[in-house]
Amino acid sequence: MNRRRLYKAIFSMGIQHSMEYRFHFFLSLLGAAFPILVQYFIWTAVYRYSGQAALFSYSYGQIILYTILAGLVSKLIATQFEQQIADDIKNGGLNKYLIKPVSYFGYRLVSFLGQKVIYYGITALLLIGIIWISSARQLLDVQAVRLTLFAFTLWGALLLNFLIVYCICAIAFYLHEISYFFVITSLLINILSGGMFPLEIFGESVVKALQFTPFPYTIYFPVNVLSGKTEMAAMYQGLLVQGGWILLFFWISRLTWRASMKKYSAVGG
Amino acid sequence: MFHTMRIARKYMTLYGIFIKNCLIAQMEFRGNFIMSLLVESVYLLAKLLYVLVVFRTDLHVNGIPPEGLLLFIGMHTVATGMYVGLFFTNFMKIPEYIKDGSLDLMLTKPVSLQFMASLRYVDLALPIPDIVVGFVMISIGWNAMDIPLTFLHFAGFVLLLVVSIVITYCLMIIPALLSFWFVQTGSLFEMAHSVWDANNFPMAIYPAWIRRIGTFVVPLFLITNFGPMFLLGQLSWLYAAMALIGSLLLFVAIRLLWKQAVKGYSSASS
Amino acid sequence: MDSIRVRNLHKSFVYYRKEAGLKNSLKNLFARKSLVKEAVKSVSFDIGLGECVGFLGPNGAGKTTTLKMLSGILYPTSGEADVFGYVPWERKNEFKRLFSIVMGQKNQLWWDLPASESIYLNKCIYDVDDDLYRRSLAELSEMLDVQELLNVQVRRLSLGERMKMELIAALIHRPRLLYLDEPTIGLDFPSQKKVREFLKYYNEQFGATILLTSHYMKDVEDLCKRTIIINEGSLAYDGPFHKINHLFGEQKIIKLQFSEPVAEQQLVRFGRIISGDDYHAVLEVPMYHLKEVSRAMLDVFPIIDWTIEDVSIEESISLLYRKESAV
Numbered sequence: 001m002n003r004r005r006l007y008k009a010i011f012s013m014g015i016q017h018s019m020e021y022r023f024h025f026f027l028s029l030l031g032a033a034f035p036i037l038v039q040y041f042i043w044t045a046v047y048r049y050s051g052q053a054a055l056f057s058y059s060y061g062q063i064i065l066y067t068i069l070a071g072l073v074s075k076l077i078a079t080q081f082e083q084q085i086a087d088d089i090k091n092g093g094l095n096k097y098l099i100k101p102v103s104y105f106g107y108r109l110v111s112f113l114g115q116k117v118i119y120y121g122i123t124a125l126l127l128i129g130i131i132w133i134s135s136a137r138q139l140l141d142v143q144a145v146r147l148t149l150f151a152f153t154l155w156g157a158l159l160l161n162f163l164i165v166y167c168i169c170a171i172a173f174y175l176h177e178i179s180y181f182f183v184i185t186s187l188l189i190n191i192l193s194g195g196m197f198p199l200e201i202f203g204e205s206v207v208k209a210l211q212f213t214p215f216p217y218t219i220y221f222p223v224n225v226l227s228g229k230t231e232m233a234a235m236y237q238g239l240l241v242q243g244g245w246i247l248l249f250f251w252i253s254r255l256t257w258r259a260s261m262k263k264y265s266a267v268g269g
Numbered sequence: 270m271f272h273t274m275r276i277a278r279k280y281m282t283l284y285g286i287f288i289k290n291c292l293i294a295q296m297e298f299r300g301n302f303i304m305s306l307l308v309e310s311v312y313l314l315a316k317l318l319y320v321l322v323v324f325r326t327d328l329h330v331n332g333i334p335p336e337g338l339l340l341f342i343g344m345h346t347v348a349t350g351m352y353v354g355l356f357f358t359n360f361m362k363i364p365e366y367i368k369d370g371s372l373d374l375m376l377t378k379p380v381s382l383q384f385m386a387s388l389r390y391v392d393l394a395l396p397i398p399d400i401v402v403g404f405v406m407i408s409i410g411w412n413a414m415d416i417p418l419t420f421l422h423f424a425g426f427v428l429l430l431v432v433s434i435v436i437t438y439c440l441m442i443i444p445a446l447l448s449f450w451f452v453q454t455g456s457l458f459e460m461a462h463s464v465w466d467a468n469n470f471p472m473a474i475y476p477a478w479i480r481r482i483g484t485f486v487v488p489l490f491l492i493t494n495f496g497p498m499f500l501l502g503q504l505s506w507l508y509a510a511m512a513l514i515g516s517l518l519l520f521v522a523i524r525l526l527w528k529q530a531v532k533g534y535s536s537a538s539s
Numbered sequence: 540m541d542s543i544r545v546r547n548l549h550k551s552f553v554y555y556r557k558e559a560g561l562k563n564s565l566k567n568l569f570a571r572k573s574l575v576k577e578a579v580k581s582v583s584f585d586i587g588l589g590e591c592v593g594f595l596g597p598n599g600a601g602k603t604t605t606l607k608m609l610s611g612i613l614y615p616t617s618g619e620a621d622v623f624g625y626v627p628w629e630r631k632n633e634f635k636r637l638f639s640i641v642m643g644q645k646n647q648l649w650w651d652l653p654a655s656e657s658i659y660l661n662k663c664i665y666d667v668d669d670d671l672y673r674r675s676l677a678e679l680s681e682m683l684d685v686q687e688l689l690n691v692q693v694r695r696l697s698l699g700e701r702m703k704m705e706l707i708a709a710l711i712h713r714p715r716l717l718y719l720d721e722p723t724i725g726l727d728f729p730s731q732k733k734v735r736e737f738l739k740y741y742n743e744q745f746g747a748t749i750l751l752t753s754h755y756m757k758d759v760e761d762l763c764k765r766t767i768i769i770n771e772g773s774l775a776y777d778g779p780f781h782k783i784n785h786l787f788g789e790q791k792i793i794k795l796q797f798s799e800p801v802a803e804q805q806l807v808r809f810g811r812i813i814s815g816d817d818y819h820a821v822l823e824v825p826m827y828h829l830k831e832v833s834r835a836m837l838d839v840f841p842i843i844d845w846t847i848e849d850v851s852i853e854e855s856i857s858l859l860y861r862k863e864s865a866v
Contacts, residue, residue, distance in 0.1 A: 032463070035466060038467050045328065045470075045474040046328050049326075180308050191315060
């Protein structure tokens, strides 16, 4: 069997799936617009009252830009397959993949990327609009380097988030009632990634500490690459770190899943 | 009069049994009980980030210092607790009742269908973190703002809390009501929940036109703003009374809408 | 005295045909194709006090829709019904208190609670006084032999036990009228038998009127002297069960498969041919001839496979029609 053709089929299945749910996606984008709007008004009140040019090292324009971009990126990298994986583990759906010439990991990754391709395109269109408006209002200094690196690191963020969640899903081998658990982890990860607020609100030391975790590299880092908050040198360094985390989590996911699978086949699934 | 009293007593007895039933069922799965507590705590934690921002920037809204803003955020947290505890499960189930025909059986019972369908389940785990932390925030705010703890203040606040529960019921049931006409309502609930969090802050941070819509058209802001405003002396008894009347009118409107929806259900389905 | 009087009851409802594809869903948004389905067409009948009547008919014939109208769940499109002096769809509480409806596919018991809790809730909903409640509960649970199971979570009960609990919950307020929609569906034979015996007892003991739909012939045969057959929304038969039971029980269907072609005229003498080609045949054979016919056919024809089946309700009804037009 031709591997490449197989993965291509899975990829296009992912695309079809996302096309079926595109209406849902648009509504959820609209749903994401509300919290962004609320935050916009909050930050406006905060900056108006304080009268300072910069809070938490962000200017008013930068913080609004951060809020919008972080909201978009959160939606883009969000995963929805946790429950499916848990079900596959519980109901023996994994067995299918143990005998097929395709790895479960490969299937999930390719189908995830397939699902995201369309959304990536839509998000890109939205971003172009936002970037255009904010550069017209001189909130954003558009630089070709930053745009390129952003497009690049966004794929990295997508991949890294997939790997983190995929590792977490392995817990479904051990925990019985898992749906609650996914709600908790996804929300916590979103907060720690800077999806709700820029990490600076937690204080300098927390930002420093979080730099040693993978989370900022899924939302906080890509957004700041684009907004210009990250220094040139730090940008390349960050990109390398992101790559490092991707490799590390790739390895961890292999490790955890291999160990869990052993247990799974031992009990007969 | 006597008749009304008897009916009221019957419904109170029934609601008591609902609560007892839910308690037994939830105790049956203690793991889930604890997980629910955890989930809601994490959501609460996310909300507390806003408190962090308020204090770190020493935000004043309309001259109200951060401690005073705790009254508003606390009120929103309490209202969220009331919503997830009393209504959330029920409203999510109404579309299911319609789809799987459970509504049919409820229709044959000699009690109000709306009562059975929209209040049957009470979640006793979800609201605990919200209500505890919410009231703690309110008491901190109450204390910090030197609001006297008189009977009148207390009574007014409780009255406005009741108003807020009534309005919460009326507004948040709308997606469930729409499920009588539309099949897919998942995204509607999602939208309603994200609009809900607009109340995280006093409405004073919004421009006037949004405030007007949120007060008179979709009285969302009444849920969390009137209680604290009353305590801070920004709301007269007249407005409090008007809020009460308004919420009752809203309830009547929702009741009529419900009846209309059920009428459609009875004539259109097979 | 009549307990139920139905005149020209009619129910039609509009539904929309959905076509797949984005283009069609957009088109549907503006101009949906609406189709009208006549679920019940001008049905009339009377049911006496304490009578037990069986509603027979294939799936989708309108049995359940009729029951739902008689219990006030649905409004009819036109027609009248009088149930114990009430118009069902006015949904008066006094009316609701005098009947109960049990649907085999829908449960009103709460899964995670012992059945006793759900039964007690019904006691409060129907305002049953404590004394009667205690007596009824003891009586019903004894008759169904489930006293020990009342405090067990419903989800731990077997399907048959669950149905028995459903019945107790439905009967705790001693309804004078009982609607049963497929009460034995999915149950094993002993449970089916027990449920039937119980219903018979309830009917006789309390003089309750029972209206039962089923597509198990046995339910109707055991319980109901009178049968109403409904087909494609219309009344097809209303009369004693014994007059039509030969249509259901006394014929068998034999399906045959041959290794060599067999001509139709060779088969005619064994039974009525329902369908067939050179290699297959479906025959209808009277029950009392079954043995000899089977033996003879096995001797004569090159049979490689054969089955004997009951006549389905759909086929019985077409039989019924044929018989009536012959008369």
